[in-house]
Amino acid sequence: MKHSILAFAMLFGILTACTTSQDNTSMEQNETLEVLKTRRAIRAYQDSIPDRALLDKVIEAGTYAPTGKGLQSPIIVAVTDKETRDYLSRLNARVMGAQDDPFYGAPVVLVVLADRNIGTYLYDGSLVMGNLMNAAHAVGLGSCWIHRAKEVFDSEEGKALLKEWGIEGDYEGIGNCIIGYPAREAPQPKPRKADYVYYIE
Numbered sequence: 108m109k110h111s112i113l114a115f116a117m118l119f120g121i122l123t124a125c126t127t128s129q130d131n132t133s134m135e136q137n138e139t140l141e142v143l144k145t146r147r148a149i150r151a152y153q154d155s156i157p158d159r160a161l162l163d164k165v166i167e168a169g170t171y172a173p174t175g176k177g178l179q180s181p182i183i184v185a186v187t188d189k190e191t192r193d194y195l196s197r198l199n200a201r202v203m204g205a206q207d208d209p210f211y212g213a214p215v216v217l218v219v220l221a222d223r224n225i226g227t228y229l230y231d232g233s234l235v236m237g238n239l240m241n242a243a244h245a246v247g248l249g250s251c252w253i254h255r256a257k258e259v260f261d262s263e264e265g266k267a268l269l270k271e272w273g274i275e276g277d278y279e280g281i282g283n284c285i286i287g288y289p290a291r292e293a294p295q296p297k298p299r300k301a302d303y304v305y306y307i308e
């Protein structure tokens with residue numbers, strides 16, 4: 108009897124130790140944390156449009172971003188039509204007075220807009236952008252936030268596009284998440300600044 112109690116205690120100890128060490132390992136190798144850390148802004152793309160199923164996974168992740176009061180103020184417009192993509196690129200370049208393609212050749216643009224009437228719209232839309240970029244990286248796609256969506260969709264041409272797409276409401280452009288297969292290796296991240304984090308313990 109004594110022996111079996113001892114054997115049970117030993118087995119319990121080993122199992123507990125294994126579980127603890129497994130937990131530590133999974134913390135160190137956590138895939139989500141790895142994705143968050145290794146995503147980079149991609150600025151060169153292949154022409155091919157990723158499969159719709161893959162894009163849908165990315166877009167779905169965007170729709171699950173947290174929003175103030177859960178009001179889901181943002182919308183996502185997924186543009187894969189080349190003519191529209193090129194037009195958006197020209198409107199975006201015009202804001203900067205530039206000629207080059209600000210979308211770096213990416214074949215897909217996920218435009219995030221958010222309802223100005225909801226107090227947290229800017230934060231909500233930005234979190235959607237973050238989810239989209241991280242989700243793209245998680246499924247092996249490149250992405251980059253391209254700015255000036257506000258100026259583009261505040262312009263007459265931008266408003267006309269929203270109308271053409273059947274989007275009614277007081278939407279402000281938050282960002283363009285360009286997506287595609289990277290055409291070259293991701294750049295290395297800059298070192299994080301020394302005073303990024305303050306611990307008050």
Ligand SMILES: Cc1cc2nc3c(=O)[nH]c(=O)nc-3n(C[C@H](O)[C@H](O)[C@H](O)COP(=O)(O)O)c2cc1C
Nearest residue numbers: 146147148149150251252253254255282294296297
């Ligand atoms: C609000 C915002 C606007 C950005 N606008 C642009 C842009 O218009 N063009 C561009 O090439 N990158 C843009 N970026 C990408 C940043 O330059 C990039 O995230 C930054 O250099 C850090 O690089 P990383 O994303 O690889 O960590 C933008 C990023 C954010 C968050």
